Amino acid sequence: MKLNERIKQLRLERGLSQKQLAAAVGVKQSTNSHWESGRQEPWPEKRKNLCEALGIAESELFGGASVKNALSVQKIPIISWVHANKFEQIDNPFPAGTADEYILSDIKGDHVFALRVQNSCMEPEFLEGDTIIVQPNVSVTSGDYIIVADREANSATFKQLKEYGNKKILHPLNPKFKDIELDHKKQYVIVGKIVGKTKKYP
Numbered sequence: 001m002k003l004n005e006r007i008k009q010l011r012l013e014r015g016l017s018q019k020q021l022a023a024a025v026g027v028k029q030s031t032n033s034h035w036e037s038g039r040q041e042p043w044p045e046k047r048k049n050l051c052e053a054l055g056i057a058e059s060e061l062f063g064g065a066s067v068k069n070a071l072s073v074q075k076i077p078i079i080s081w082v083h084a085n086k087f088e089q090i091d092n093p094f095p096a097g098t099a100d101e102y103i104l105s106d107i108k109g110d111h112v113f114a115l116r117v118q119n120s121c122m123e124p125e126f127l128e129g130d131t132i133i134v135q136p137n138v139s140v141t142s143g144d145y146i147i148v149a150d151r152e153a154n155s156a157t158f159k160q161l162k163e164y165g166n167k168k169i170l171h172p173l174n175p176k177f178k179d180i181e182l183d184h185k186k187q188y189v190i191v192g193k194i195v196g197k198t199k200k201y202p
Contacts (some may be wrong), residue, residue, distance in 0.1 A: 004038035006061060010054045011036075024053035039198075040104050043075055074104045076133060078114045079106075084134070084156035084191060085149045108198050109135045115147070115158070121172040122158060130199055132158070136192035145194035146170075152187050 001009070011021050022032040026049055028093045033041040052079035063093060078101045080144050103114055117130045122145075126132065134147050149156050159170035159180065168182040182188050 002038065003041060003061070004036050007042075007050070007054075008036040010056065010061075011104075014054065016053075016173055021050075021053055025049045036049060043102075043104055074105065074112070075110060076105050076107070076112050076114050078116060078131065081118065081156045083121050084113070084115060084152065085151075085154060086149055103131060103133075103198060104198060105133055107133055107135070109195075111136050114197075115156075117158070121174050122160075123174045123179045125173050126158070126197065127199070130197055132194050133198075134192045135194035135195045138193060140190060140193045147191040147194070148182075149189040150187060151189065156191060157188075 011018070012039045016024075018032045018036070019029045022029040025032070025046055027046060031040070033044055047058055047062055054061070093156055105112075105114075112133060112135055114131050115127050115131050117126050117132060120128060132145075136147075140146050140159055140161055144161050145157055145158070146161050147156050148164075157170065157180075160173055162169040162179075170180040170182060170188070172179070180188070
């Protein structure tokens, strides 16, 4: 039985609702829902609370492959677009209080972060509410989806990079929006590229 199925089975056997179990563990109900659907695995610091709430030992629920899976993922902060605009390669780009929410991913790398898609400029590939994972400070090529800091607007933007000779264009997938040419005024600074995506679930 898979980990998510086992969590749900144990919860039902104990007569707990998702809301009750989430409260006992100290997470949101939506987080517990993600655990039971298999979209996420319980992160290490919540495993003890979960097992206590279900009345079992950690080794019973997180033995074998589950432990390996938990160790293979990292906790990635979901930050604001304003923070993404100010992102710099420093020792601690995510000080305490930067993120109120995190996702788990097997994508590795220094200072990887996530953003929630907030508008329709990249539809239909990326919908509002989707979560995108960004690897900062890496080389990008034509066709990559990238995060770009807009120094004048004081916010970051999300587009596809297109190169035509020496000209670089920020291309929205939604035809309702216009291309933006990367100029030489350094208004736009490439922060990183999209290396993963999690769809928004209803």
